[in-house]
Amino acid sequence: MGRPPLPLLSPDRITSAAMDLVNSTGGFSVPQLARALKVRPSSLYNHVAGREQIVELLRERAMSEVTLPADDPARPWTEVVADIMRSYRQSYARYPRLIPLLTAHAVNSEHALTMYNTLAVTFSRAGFDPADTLRAITLIDSFVLGSALDVAAPDEPWSTGAEVGPELTAALTTGSAKPARADDAFEFGIAVLLHGLAAVIPGAERN
Amino acid sequence: MGRPPLPLLSPDRITSAAMDLVNSTGGFSVPQLARALKVRPSSLYNHVAGREQIVELLRERAMSEVTLPADDPARPWTEVVADIMRSYRQSYARYPRLIPLLTAHAVNSEHALTMYNTLAVTFSRAGFDPADTLRAITLIDSFVLGSALDVAAPDEPWSTGAEVGPELTAALTTGSAKPARADDAFEFGIAVLLHGLAAVIPGAERN
Numbered sequence: 001m002g003r004p005p006l007p008l009l010s011p012d013r014i015t016s017a018a019m020d021l022v023n024s025t026g027g028f029s030v031p032q033l034a035r036a037l038k039v040r041p042s043s044l045y046n047h048v049a050g051r052e053q054i055v056e057l058l059r060e061r062a063m064s065e066v067t068l069p070a071d072d073p074a075r076p077w078t079e080v081v082a083d084i085m086r087s088y089r090q091s092y093a094r095y096p097r098l099i100p101l102l103t104a105h106a107v108n109s110e111h112a113l114t115m116y117n118t119l120a121v122t123f124s125r126a127g128f129d130p131a132d133t134l135r136a137i138t139l140i141d142s143f144v145l146g147s148a149l150d151v152a153a154p155d156e157p158w159s160t161g162a163e164v165g166p167e168l169t170a171a172l173t174t175g176s177a178k179p180a181r182a183d184d185a186f187e188f189g190i191a192v193l194l195h196g197l198a199a200v201i202p203g204a205e206r207n
Numbered sequence: 208m209g210r211p212p213l214p215l216l217s218p219d220r221i222t223s224a225a226m227d228l229v230n231s232t233g234g235f236s237v238p239q240l241a242r243a244l245k246v247r248p249s250s251l252y253n254h255v256a257g258r259e260q261i262v263e264l265l266r267e268r269a270m271s272e273v274t275l276p277a278d279d280p281a282r283p284w285t286e287v288v289a290d291i292m293r294s295y296r297q298s299y300a301r302y303p304r305l306i307p308l309l310t311a312h313a314v315n316s317e318h319a320l321t322m323y324n325t326l327a328v329t330f331s332r333a334g335f336d337p338a339d340t341l342r343a344i345t346l347i348d349s350f351v352l353g354s355a356l357d358v359a360a361p362d363e364p365w366s367t368g369a370e371v372g373p374e375l376t377a378a379l380t381t382g383s384a385k386p387a388r389a390d391d392a393f394e395f396g397i398a399v400l401l402h403g404l405a406a407v408i409p410g411a412e413r414n
Contacts (some may be wrong), residue, residue, distance in 0.1 A: 026233025108366035142353030159315030196403025
């Protein structure tokens, strides 16, 4: 009697197992992954080139729900950028513990590149010079990834008994339950960022 | 011949071992921590109440280099908030993999509370109502933590061979080496956020 057959190994199955490890422990190693899949590490290398490629497969999955708006040069740049921010955050909020792993690795995923290219084209059309385009993309990345982490924050941000002053108490009292509170703060952040970009970029079209 | 004596267990030593685990693997469990310290899990509970308390000790350490400006109601709120953002990012940039662990847990650390109280007082004095104060604090948190992750990003954000369009290529060419590139983008982000806040908050003093 042989062992029951295991599902065939594939890049997709390897990615799912790596994602499970990241979600539960915060990271993955190739030996851990092999153990989780009940194969030898060498078997994994028949399907993926190594850890770096698995990280890129995880990035593709994190980005899988990012939808980019149709290319329309007549549309206000602020609307295009806001749409991308919303979709980008929504997609990454599913995998908060993956975020520091992805930001620590150079990007080599087609989906991610398409998004960054779209942002660069949009800022360039809006009159941003190349240096400000790079700064604006970095700002959006930082804000969106931080906001994706906020989606996973607890409903009660403070432990009871914490010494919260009157101003902070008043602020916290206004907050609705999650996820509405995170969504509200994110939309506020989008408005602040877009107004701020229009204010600090000399050539940016105001629209 | 007995075993060589181990250093005495203490909350500080437990925190250091947990931080090492988070830095190398992305997370920690109490059994892993006990193995790393060569003690039984039950011994840990003589020094810390449990995993939650260890997370708060890690937060205290992540926040240990946050310095708050002296309380001066006459100083422009934009300067106070910018100082806090710089110090907060600098302190967290040392431990990027810790960030999703901290954002997933309710805050119960005195140092963190003092910072949030200071932000609430500052926004309140600047004319923000309580709801906008909560939104502004959330925005700052998201932007700063995302920017702390950017500090740990690779010097070359793209793998060679990636299909980068002309606008993105032009933008990337302007970037200096890290950490100057991350610092430059962060200062740009601070300026955008402060201009944006002044623009969207009806009662905010412009200064």
